Amino acid sequence: MELPYCYAEPGTYGYEVEDYGETVTALTDVVFYARHPELNGRKIRPGETALVEEWKAIARMFPPSLC
Template identity: 40%
Template sequence: MNYLILGLIALPLLSVKAIAQPISYPVADSVTIAANNAPEKAIDESTDFIFYKLYPQLNSRKIRSNETQYIKEWAAIKKVLGDGNLVYQRGCNVRSEWRLSEYDAPGVIAGPILLSSTVLNKVADAVFYTRYPELGYRKIKPSETSLASEWSQIRRAVSWGDPCLY
């Protein structure tokens, strides 16, 4: 019993050395924090933004419970964003905020947006394969032009340039 009490007394003394060490915390503007730490609200807001770019005709109205395809696509977008594709970093107004980890790039010499974001490619894949689960995430064959065209249409719809550049 005395050893147990001695151990309980000594344990805090051993940890004093660890506590005495200076701890340097990262500055939010200089470090990227993984999206698995992103609050649910930030993931949901970004998911809404991308979903309603894909379906502007919905005018940002709530998805109805019987609109199962919309629900599946929204959930697929959210999964992509929640898998480390949102980061906490300096935003346009100098304050830090949750943002996509990668945006589409502006074209050379004020050209059109270049569809360069791997994150948005993953979003397009998620939406496309939610529509066609029977494809099992296999690559689209060159002969499947209508499927390739649909994927491209989805990808263009979810295109998102860095808002700080515009």
Template identity: 40%
Template sequence: MVCVFAIALLLLNPNPAKAESREQAVDRLTDYLFYRVNPQLNNRKLQTGDREYIRQWQKLREAIAPRVKSVQEVCFRVSPQEKGWEFTTINGETYEQTYDRLADTIFYSRHPQRIGQQIPKSDRISISEWSAIRREMYISNCGL
């Protein structure tokens, strides 16, 4: 009887869901934010000639990677069977500070000559660009 049930499950769902690895979760979250701040790409796969976008994606991934932890570490009231990965803060940062840092990552990857420099209050164009990036920075976690 158990064998019949198992075979039926396999036939109804020939591609059983596999658990997402931590690296896959980091890539998924990086893709999500990257394409939010670059809507002109229409979620198209990056190509060899997209050097600036590739560098931007890599910098964003570096910033996101340490912030992806197991659901068990991040979420309260999680059952022992729940598995997966969640986005969280690190080093005592608030979520606001975390999203500001991710916006900085994108902005300065677009403008590497300005790394280490604050955006002057008189530079309205850069402030506007940074603000547009920051508006798109949000990842829900723990089912919120």
């Protein structure tokens, strides 16, 4: 029986996920800013509630855990 990849020996896949939360944040940012190039990577302002909700919706597309 093969173990899930999250239990593989370090280095097996050539990369390591050290903090899944940071990874999800980075991936969410990539998707969000690809959808909104007009923002030029600037942070979402508190009053931009539609953008905040869109960012959160993108983040929810990722599983809560790798395992």
